[in-house]
Amino acid sequence: MEELNPVAHEIYIEVQQVLFKETRMLREERWREWLETMVEKDIVYRAIVSQLRFRKDNRYTGEKDVPSLDENWAGLDRRVAQMESGMQWTTDPAERVRHFITNLEVFEGQTPNEYVIYSNCQTVRNRRVYEEMTYCYGRNDIWRRGADGKLRLARRDVDVDERFVSGKNHNFPM
């Protein structure tokens, strides 16, 4: 793998603050604002679980990736529309979702206006009275700086650690 160059400290801090702001926006259910202001139109947003295979097995031809999410901008837009419909009873009363983002590494991307961002995430999701669910995953992001100087999410690959979804589903901002 090609060696990546870490960014300068001020950019590292800027990226960190943008990621924190993103999770707060999602936590506050500002879905449309998030999609319009923080997400690029050519977004690829994926969450992948891995099937368990023996290390030395290189003969099996089946796919190893188990996608949970594979969205483009239009798909994310439909998911936001679901929440905006006023009819989504599964999040009424509202769910509470809190992200913890750590092990943050920020590198220069392939073009001067792109950054490659690695992070570890733990997300705790509460719904109804008794359901508390915890999810652990890594995120490999690409964020792009626009002409207006703002950073927007261009690609997110969520690498999910658990093989099975213990917390019901992955239908929350990952």
Next chain:
Amino acid sequence: MVDVDSLVDVKNGMQAKRIFWDEDIYKLELEKIFGRCWLFLTHDSIIPNVGDYTVTFMGEDEVLVVRQRDGSVKAFLNYCTHRGARVVNAEAGNARGFTCTYHGWAFGLDGSLESVPFEKEVYGNVLKKDTLGMKEVRVDSYKGFWYGNFDHNAPPLADYLGDYRWFLDIWMDGTGGAELIGPPARSILKCNWKTPTENFIGDAYHVGWTHAASLKALGGPLSVLAGNKHLPPEGAGIQITSRHGHGVGILFNAASALMGGEEGAMAAKWYAENQPKVAKRLSEAQAKYYGGHFNASIFPNNSYLWGTNTFKVWHPRGPHQIEVFTWTIVEKNMPQELKDAVRRSMLRTFGTAGMLESDDSDNMESMTNLNRGPHIVTGVLNSQMGMGNEHEDAESGNIIGPSAIGETSYRGFYRAYREYLKARDWDEIRANNGKWKDELLNR
């Protein structure tokens, strides 16, 4: 001792709520249903080559399914015949044999015990290796879909599917076959295994209400149902139940379902173009249903949606929990671009982050867990919609409910459920072959 007759009232379309909760009923189900019905294992597309294997469940039993050297498929309980440790810890792969992690007993692709470390030195002549192969489970396939059965007296899979094949063939065979994509997604839901099975088998009623927000957001032919603004008109669909409890509901001309925009148009074009081919390959009558949206279950715990293209197994984990295996199904001959679009649509709707999947699981969990209350659990469940409107379908031999929304397939599922729980063995079930329709048709 479970009083099975008190659990299901076929004539009046009711079931006791205890069927979603009681431990003794669950134990009886494991014995009488999961112990002798055909249970989905895998598809040809998952294990195409010699030595390919996959690990799954039959009820609560872990099973290893292996492609043999002669191209056939065998299945084994996934434990070592020495001290009972798991033999294969991967979920799928390709192997020349299987070695237990505990002491290194090694089994062949055909399950036979091939070698035992230091056999001569530590066992002498004691070990009868030819009796110590992995315990084999009976398997059978239909159109590339493999099922397993613990009961050697059960009918062959084709007979178990019976007249229901008339409907299966439409998508499993109509355009040259279907296949499953990828490893299954796996998720745990805290519900009884029958709550999703009955929902998929016969519940078009909830679609417009439970999924109102998703339907409104997604577009596609099913979106007109959002928020119960419209009832599907007379003649918009049918429901079917069959001899062994399998059922399907069809909403005509809705196969592109929840795919809007260009992708929806691409799917709709595929179904329209292929309808005449299905007519030629199968029959005009079957082609009439090709291009419709199917919601269905194969008894007991294998469900699928054709059009939204999800294929699921609800593995029981005690009476109050299931592990769901989810695949995408596509027609083999679809162009790759359409297969990719179908898969994305499936993930968006009924995948582990699906917009509709999460609606359903909330209902299924509360339907199960509220029964902890001693006053709630004594209640009854109602499935009376469309009662008295059914007739025998001359074309397929099944029972048909002549409207898009109704509970015909629920009633047929629970009729079969009671039959399995009551019967001593398959001979007793076979003896009912001539009269299974009577109670449902109230004659």
